[in-house]
Every structure is written in structure tokens, then in C-alpha cells.
Amino acid sequence: MLFTSDNWAGVHPDILDAMVAANGGNAPAYGNDPSTEAARAALSDSFEREVEVAFVTTGSAANGLALACMMPPWGAVMAHEHAHVHIDECGAPEFYTGGAKVLTVPGQGGKLTPAALRDALSVYSPPQYHRVRPAALSLTQGTEWGSVYQPDEIGALAEVARAFGLKVHMDGARFAGAVASGAGTPAELTWKAGVDVLCLGGTKNGCMAAEAVICFDKALAEQLPWRQKRAGLSWSKHRFLSVQWSAYLKDGLWLDLAGHANDAAARLAEMMSRHEAIDLILPPQINEVFVTMPDGLAEKLREQGAQFYDWIQPNDAHDRKARRFVTSYVTADADIAALEEALR
Incomplete structure (x- = not known):
């Protein structure tokens, strides 16, 4: 994850x-x-x-x-x-x-x-x-x-x-x-x-x-x-x-790789947005997904092996609770499925 x-x-x-x-x-x-x-x-x-x-x-x-x-x-x-x-x-x-x-x-x-x-x-x-x-x-x-x-x-x-x-x-x-x-x-x-x-x-x-x-x-x-x-x-x-x-x-290798990462981010965002405690900040257009979630949920995900970053920016509008999830050309369906299981 x-x-x-x-x-x-x-x-x-x-x-x-x-x-x-x-x-x-x-x-x-x-x-x-x-x-x-x-x-x-x-x-x-x-x-x-x-x-x-x-x-x-x-x-x-x-x-x-x-x-x-x-x-x-x-x-x-x-x-x-x-x-x-x-x-x-x-x-x-x-x-x-x-x-x-x-x-x-x-x-x-x-x-x-x-x-x-x-x-x-x-x-x-x-x-x-x-x-x-x-x-x-x-x-x-x-x-x-x-x-x-x-x-x-x-x-x-x-x-x-x-x-x-x-x-x-x-x-x-x-x-x-x-x-x-x-x-x-x-x-x-x-x-x-x-x-x-x-x-x-x-x-x-x-x-x-x-x-x-x-x-x-x-x-x-x-x-x-x-x-x-x-x-x-x-x-x-x-x-x-x-x-x-x-x-x-x-x-066109570069676009194939980027397209895979983008698609993985879209699937990830759709899956996470179904969780009642997670809010999607923006629909992802590239391979980055930004969400808000309670600290307790973030800690539990990390305890189960999920790795992601807190996303703190100057003057952001998300009460400094934004989290960033990034996909890549090697992100597999299994990675997203594992995160879904952890959320469940």
C-alpha cells in the first residue's frame, strides 16, 4: 500500500x-x-x-x-x-x-x-x-x-x-x-x-x-x-x-506510463470517496489524490501498512488535515484493493 x-x-x-x-x-x-x-x-x-x-x-x-x-x-x-x-x-x-x-x-x-x-x-x-x-x-x-x-x-x-x-x-x-x-x-x-x-x-x-x-x-x-x-x-x-x-x-511510452498512473489515481479516488469519513478535496486529473480524513483513521491505516503523506501547505483551506496519495506507473490493482480492505 x-x-x-x-x-x-x-x-x-x-x-x-x-x-x-x-x-x-x-x-x-x-x-x-x-x-x-x-x-x-x-x-x-x-x-x-x-x-x-x-x-x-x-x-x-x-x-x-x-x-x-x-x-x-x-x-x-x-x-x-x-x-x-x-x-x-x-x-x-x-x-x-x-x-x-x-x-x-x-x-x-x-x-x-x-x-x-x-x-x-x-x-x-x-x-x-x-x-x-x-x-x-x-x-x-x-x-x-x-x-x-x-x-x-x-x-x-x-x-x-x-x-x-x-x-x-x-x-x-x-x-x-x-x-x-x-x-x-x-x-x-x-x-x-x-x-x-x-x-x-x-x-x-x-x-x-x-x-x-x-x-x-x-x-x-x-x-x-x-x-x-x-x-x-x-x-x-x-x-x-x-x-x-x-x-x-x-x-508513446511516456504517455502510457502516465496514463496508467492517472487511471490508478482515478480508481483510488473513487474507492476512497465511498468511505463515510473521507472527503475528496478535488477530483484527480493526474496521479495525485488529495483527501481529508480524521487523524484516528489516518493512524489506523498506517498501522496496517498504508504509506502516504500529510499535505500541509501555507494558507490551505483544509484545516491542515489534507492527505496526499500518489500513484505511479507500477501501482497495481492489488495495491488499491489492499487499501480498500484496510479501510473496511
């Missing part, structure tokens, strides 16, 4: 096999190998246009590098008050940008609205040197509450950002889940809606250590190699990053 995090799942066999195959012989270092070029081509095909990419091993590094390319040290990132770049990266965005601030905006269900974003930005317009200067909007897809931005929602937020001179960054640690939910194609959920940079995650969905900074704005991409090297994030044996992406994208 493991529902803690999709990070706990192992590496998908196809991806592991690709890494083992890449271990034969020699290859040029630091991304100058055929495998890296093949991975870039696969991503360009997936996003329906040529993209510039920097491959890194962690989501925090990806977000930090992307945001550093988008602003000066006196800049600011506008993000949801529960965004990962604000809550769960130990100040990494501020570190990589040389001191830029993360400014937060409230929003229901993990989402920002154009009106709330406009109100927050108006405080800093016109710019004055006594205050930081907002330079980027960061959106999380899917969000920290398991919801998904639709293309028109992204477009409306991007329009506000453009009006105030901001670039648009997307934290896509669970982007595959958003695509698999049916919200739109990779292109429709990113550059076609106004996103300049996507940090695409693979680690939560079957890869070993695979995150990609995908630049749709080539001007921003020019800084990436230098910032990546300066931060100590340039892998010499780069082919072991690249081959993960080619295997991940091949024949």
Missing part, C-alpha cells in the same frame, strides 16, 4: 535496457554524442517544432537554470503560493538566479487566475528600483493539487504575463500526466499557449534521473550551456541521460 510518491518507483525496463546498451563502447562526452542529438530530435518531434534542450538530473536544477535565463538578480518570479519552486526547492531558484525573489499569488486548486495574477503584478507596475522587477511567470503542470491547466487557461495567463513584460516558465515535473489526461498535446499545452520554457520531468514517470530544460525561445537557450557548466550540472557521460529520453518517448 505504497502511495507516498512516484519518485519511489523503479526505472522502467525499456529505459534501463537503453542505458545498459549505451554502456557498450565509447562516445564523445558532454552531449556531443549521437544519442544526445537523437534525444533532441525526439523531443522536437513530440513538441511539433525544433527545440533547444539542456538535459539535467533533477527538477530543482532544471527549474533553477530555466528561471536564471529569464531574469536578472533583481528580478522576481510570480508563482502560485503552493508552487514547488516556492515551497519545496530550498531556495534553489533564488540561488540559481543570483538572488531573484519568488513572489506568490493565491489560487484555488493549485491554479492561478488571470485576475489574481494581474492584481499581484500591478503592485510592481510601473517598475521602481526600490522593488524587485517581475520577469517570469511560473506555472506548474499538473499542479501541486493534482489539477491540470487547460490550453486556454495557460493562454490567458500568458497574455497577462506578456502585458507586464514577463516570460512564461512551466514546471512540468508531472507534465506527462497532464498530456495523458487529455488536456491537450504537448505543443498545445506549451508554446502554442505562450510558454517560453518547459522543465519536462521524466524521473517521476519511469526514468532514472532525467529532466529536460526545453526552450521554445532560442534567445533564452543561448545562456543555458554556460549556466549549466557554471552550476556543475554538465554531465561528461552525457549519453546515459540522453538515451533515457529516446526510450521514454519511443512509441
